[in-house]
Amino acid sequence: MRALSQTVLLIFLAQSLVAKGNVYVQSTKAKLLSQPKLSADGFPLAMGEVLSPIGEQGLFVQVRSKENLGWVSKLFVSPLPPGSQIKLGVTSNSSEAVVARQRASDFTKTAAARGLSETQKMRVRGEGELYDFESLRWLESIPSDVPSVIVSEEVVKLENSNILNFFSSNSSLEVLKETKAEVKMGRSLAARLLKKYPLVRDAEFTSYLNGVASRIASVSSRKDLSFRVGIIQSPEINAFACPGGFVFITTGSLKKIQTESELAGIIGHEIGHIVLFHNGEFKQSNVYLDILSSLLSPPGVEVVNAATSAVLDEMEKQLFETGRDMKLELEADEAAVALTSQAGYTPIGLSSYLNTLSKSEGTESFKKTHPDTTIRIAKLVFYESSAMSDQSTLIKDRWSEFKSKLKP
DSSP, X not given: OHHHHHHSOOEEOOOOHHHHOOEEEOOTTOEEEXXXXXXXXXXXXXXXOEEEXXXXXXXXXXXXXXXXXXEEETTXXXXXXXXXXXXXXXXXXXXXXXXXXXXXXXXXXXXXXXXXXXXXXXXXXXXXXXXXXXXHHHXXXXXXXXXXXXXXXXXXXXXXHHHXXXXXXXXXXXXXXXXXXXXXXXXXXXXXXXXXXXXXXXXXXXXXXXXXXHHHHTTSSOTTOOOEEEEXXXXXXXXXXXTTXXXXXXXXXXXXXXXXHHHHHHHHHHHHHHHTTTTOEEOOOOHHHHHHHHHTSOTTOOEEOHHHHHHHHHHHHIIIIIOOOHHHHHHHHHHHHHHHHHHTSOTTHHHHHHXXXXXXXXXXXXXXXXXXXXXXXXHHHHHHHTOOOOTTEEEXXXXXXXXXXXXX
């Protein structure tokens, strides 16, 4: 246990925002609301504003902004301070790597005297039996095809000015260490998943999915992540969220989707897991051990040290066997309604999709890792009644163009 705590990316289970201290406004959709629901009256909060949580109710946190008391959605604030968006595959800066490499080099000079058994335990070759980083790198290379929309010019000017003003006044922001650690863990989990299921390498289809995800994620607080959605070949009906912004949908699930709003609902649910830190929060990894692991493997091979691999075992078990706690799944459902409606989609997309699944066969794996569908639909009806759609946008439904590409 001691070795594990010293070498692995330390994961802290989600705690209440009240216990964490301050939260930071990181979405133009953030408002100080009179009640804990999106349809309540309220006024916009400034990007980057620091708020002090007082209490919580569901997906809302009660805060004080200047002299005013109100509620704000957890989807639009973050316990992490503002940081720049990470470039996929980059988890540490060059100076960190140089120092760590020197330390690793010094360490390996004495390894022969002690034997390599201990250092061998520190790593697992990422390109081996458990991981497919090559497919993951392909997915990371695909750009987003942002959905075609008719947008209210006035709203666009307001939101763009808020974002541009915020980032221009914070041009020195760096990628957060916590973000680097989260993406590193998420990449490894995603590479494991892609070893189990082949990735469908359709660049146009993938770009379209990435565009839907980007639109949904853009209204959330996770501006530090570069979200990617991949298609995996499987008749099973399921979708998966990995830390760091990686989402995967099976071809079996895609065949059941009727509209882009339903697609957005599924993606919104998975993004909700990530935005709400349902995989926990991550501390920066031990860069020294990462470099040491790389020195013990062939050039150009991505590696995962054994301590990190132990954590991935538990995450993988949750994805395929145990599933998440019902409370977290219902939170992600509520997040899907809020995020999709704020992004300009109808809020009923996810419930419409679940209605289809409730009448379908072949949903065994889905039921194994998710709460009863009838319970979810009943809750979604309640969430939808309190949602407020962004009526300033009209998104062109392109789903029929892509569904035809799925093999029977």
